[in-house]
Amino acid sequence: MDHTPPHPALAIDVGGTKVEAALVDSLGALVPGTRHRAPTGQGATSGELAAAVTAVVTRTLADLPAESELAGVGIGCAGPINLPDGAVSPLNLSVWRDFGLRNLVQALVPETTVRLRMDGLCITLAEHWVGAGRGYDNVMGMVVSTGVGGGLILDGNTVSGPTGNAGHVGHIEVGGFDDPCVCGGTGCLEAIASGPKTVAWARRQGWTGETGEHLSEAYAAGDAIAMRAVQRSGRALGQAIAAATTLLDLDIVAIGGGFSQVTPDLFRFAREAIALRTQLPYATRVQVVPSALSGDGPLIGAAALIHRASLVP
Amino acid sequence: MDHTPPHPALAIDVGGTKVEAALVDSLGALVPGTRHRAPTGQGATSGELAAAVTAVVTRTLADLPAESELAGVGIGCAGPINLPDGAVSPLNLSVWRDFGLRNLVQALVPETTVRLRMDGLCITLAEHWVGAGRGYDNVMGMVVSTGVGGGLILDGNTVSGPTGNAGHVGHIEVGGFDDPCVCGGTGCLEAIASGPKTVAWARRQGWTGETGEHLSEAYAAGDAIAMRAVQRSGRALGQAIAAATTLLDLDIVAIGGGFSQVTPDLFRFAREAIALRTQLPYATRVQVVPSALSGDGPLIGAAALIHRASLVP
Structure with a gap:
C-alpha cells in the first residue's frame, strides 16, 4: 500500500x-x-x-x-x-x-x-490549507477585486450555507456610507470598496485616472484624492470586518484579489477602522492580513x- | 405514574x-x-x-x-x-x-x-430543539431585552467561536444610525434596539414613559413617538439581520426576549427593512419570527x- x-x-x-x-x-x-x-x-x-x-x-x-x-x-x-x-x-x-x-x-x-x-x-480553503490561514480554525477569506467576495471556516469547518452562498461578505452594511449597490441596498461593502467602485469614487472627486493600477500609482505618488479614496475603502473594509468578527469570533481575515494590493496601507486603514468600531477584546484580537496565496x-x-x-x- | x-x-x-x-x-x-x-x-x-x-x-x-x-x-x-x-x-x-x-x-x-x-x-439550541427553529439547519437565535444577544447554528452545528462569543449579534453596525455603544463603537444594533435604548430614544423625543412595558402600551394606543421609536428599532433589527444573512445564508431568525414582545409590528418593521436592504434571493428568503420558547x-x-x-x- x-x-x-x-x-x-x-x-x-x-x-x-x-x-x-x-x-x-x-x-x-x-x-x-x-x-x-x-x-x-x-x-x-x-x-x-x-x-x-x-x-x-x-x-x-x-x-x-x-x-x-x-x-x-x-x-x-x-x-x-x-x-x-x-x-x-x-x-x-x-x-x-x-x-x-x-x-x-x-x-x-x-x-x-x-x-x-x-x-x-x-479561496478560503486554500488560505487555510497553504496560505495565511494555516493553523487557524476561524478564518474569513476575502477577495477584493471587481467585486468583494469571501468565504468562512468556523470552528474548523467550512460554512457553505444551504444555498451555497454563505461567506458572501460584500453585502454587509457599512455605517456612514450610502453608495448604491447592485444588490438593491445601499452602503454595502462591495459598493464602496471594490476596485471599480473605489476608482469611480475617486473620479467623482475629480481624479482623472481610470483603473485600480492607476490608483495604486497615484496613491504611491501622494495624490490627495487617491489617498482619500484608498483610506475610504480601507475604512469600509475594517467596519465590515468588525461586524463579521463580533458576530463570528474570527481568528484571522486573509484578503486577496487584485485591488487588495493597491497599497499595503489599505490593511492599516482597515485595522484602524476595526479599532474604532469596537473595544470588545474577542473582536479586536482579529488579525487582518494579506492573502498568502499565489495565482x-x-x-x-x-x-x-x-x-x-x-x-x- | x-x-x-x-x-x-x-x-x-x-x-x-x-x-x-x-x-x-x-x-x-x-x-x-x-x-x-x-x-x-x-x-x-x-x-x-x-x-x-x-x-x-x-x-x-x-x-x-x-x-x-x-x-x-x-x-x-x-x-x-x-x-x-x-x-x-x-x-x-x-x-x-x-x-x-x-x-x-x-x-x-x-x-x-x-x-x-x-x-x-x-437559547438558539432551544429554538432549534423545541422552538421556532425546529427543522432548520441554519438558525440565528436573538434575544432583544436589556441588551441584544444571540447565537448561531450553521449547517446544523452550533458555532461557538474559539473564545465562545460567536453569535453576539448586538454589535453588527447598522447604517444610518450613530447611537453610541458601550462596546466603544457607534450604530451597533444593541445601542439602538434594546429595550432600554429604545425607551431612551423615545424619551429624548419628548415621550414621558419609563419602561418597555409603557412603550408597548403607548404603541398600542397609537402614541406617535412610541410608534416612531418601535419602527426605528425594528428597522435596525432588520438591517442587522440582512447583514447577517447575506454573510451566513440563514434559514430563519427567531427573536425572543422581553422587548421583542413590545408589539408584533416590530417583526413587520424588521422584515420591511430586510426587503429594502437587499434583493439577493438567498438573503430575502430568510424568515424572521418570534421565539416559540416559554420562559x-x-x-x-x-x-x-x-x-x-x-x-x-
Whole structure:
C-alpha cells in the first residue's frame, strides 16, 4: 500500500473572464504542465461557455499520468450559486442563470466525485490549507477585486450555507456610507470598496485616472484624492470586518484579489477602522492580513474540496 | 405514574438578575418541581454570586430521583465568556471578570460532564430543539431585552467561536444610525434596539414613559413617538439581520426576549427593512419570527449542551 498515493484532484475555477483547470496534488501543489485556460466573458453564449469548460477539463484530464487515478473534481465558481442543484448564476456571466455546471462536469467524469462551491469558499480553503490561514480554525477569506467576495471556516469547518452562498461578505452594511449597490441596498461593502467602485469614487472627486493600477500609482505618488479614496475603502473594509468578527469570533481575515494590493496601507486603514468600531477584546484580537496565496490559489482551493473534503460537510 | 426519561441534565442559567437551575429531561422538558432560583444583581459580591450558584445547584441536585443518574450539567451564561478557561465576564455582573464558573460547578459534581456556553447560544439550541427553529439547519437565535444577544447554528452545528462569543449579534453596525455603544463603537444594533435604548430614544423625543412595558402600551394606543421609536428599532433589527444573512445564508431568525414582545409590528418593521436592504434571493428568503420558547427556554437550551451534545462541537 502506498502511503502517499499519487491521486491528484482536478480543480476547475470559473470566473467572469476565464475558466481554468489543473491537476492539484494532495499537498496543495499544482502538477506542473497541467494548467489550462479558456476565456469566458460577456460576449459568449451559454453554449460557448460550456464548451470552454469542457475544453479545459478535457485537456487537463489528458494530462493525468497513466499510473494515477483522479481523487475527484472540485469546482469553484463565481456566485451566487445554487448548491442543492449544483447550478450557478455568476453575476458577471449573465447568460448563465441557474446553469447546471456540476452536471456538465459530472458528464465528463461519470465515475468520479464532483463537488462545487462558491469561489470565495475555495479561496478560503486554500488560505487555510497553504496560505495565511494555516493553523487557524476561524478564518474569513476575502477577495477584493471587481467585486468583494469571501468565504468562512468556523470552528474548523467550512460554512457553505444551504444555498451555497454563505461567506458572501460584500453585502454587509457599512455605517456612514450610502453608495448604491447592485444588490438593491445601499452602503454595502462591495459598493464602496471594490476596485471599480473605489476608482469611480475617486473620479467623482475629480481624479482623472481610470483603473485600480492607476490608483495604486497615484496613491504611491501622494495624490490627495487617491489617498482619500484608498483610506475610504480601507475604512469600509475594517467596519465590515468588525461586524463579521463580533458576530463570528474570527481568528484571522486573509484578503486577496487584485485591488487588495493597491497599497499595503489599505490593511492599516482597515485595522484602524476595526479599532474604532469596537473595544470588545474577542473582536479586536482579529488579525487582518494579506492573502498568502499565489495565482494558483483559486485552483488549490477548488482541489481542497476533494483533498480536504472532511472540512466541507 | 412517572414518565420522566431516566437521565435528566442539570441546566443552569446565569443572568444579570438571577441564577436558575432545573432538571431537564432528554425530550427538552423541565422536570416538574426541580426549578430553583436565586437573585444575582449589581449589589452582590463575587462570593455571594458563587454562593447563589452553589445554592440553586445543590437544591436541584437534591431533586434528582433516586433511580436517576445525571446525564451532565449544562451552563448558559451572559457574555462575554472565555470558553477555553470556562470563565465568564457578564457585562451586567461587574464583580465577575474572568470568573471560573465552570470549575465552580464542576467541583459540585466532580464525576459529571459540565459544559458552558454563552446564553445566546443556549437559547438558539432551544429554538432549534423545541422552538421556532425546529427543522432548520441554519438558525440565528436573538434575544432583544436589556441588551441584544444571540447565537448561531450553521449547517446544523452550533458555532461557538474559539473564545465562545460567536453569535453576539448586538454589535453588527447598522447604517444610518450613530447611537453610541458601550462596546466603544457607534450604530451597533444593541445601542439602538434594546429595550432600554429604545425607551431612551423615545424619551429624548419628548415621550414621558419609563419602561418597555409603557412603550408597548403607548404603541398600542397609537402614541406617535412610541410608534416612531418601535419602527426605528425594528428597522435596525432588520438591517442587522440582512447583514447577517447575506454573510451566513440563514434559514430563519427567531427573536425572543422581553422587548421583542413590545408589539408584533416590530417583526413587520424588521422584515420591511430586510426587503429594502437587499434583493439577493438567498438573503430575502430568510424568515424572521418570534421565539416559540416559554420562559423555560434558557434552561432547556443549557440542557441541550448535554442532551444535544453532538450539535455543540
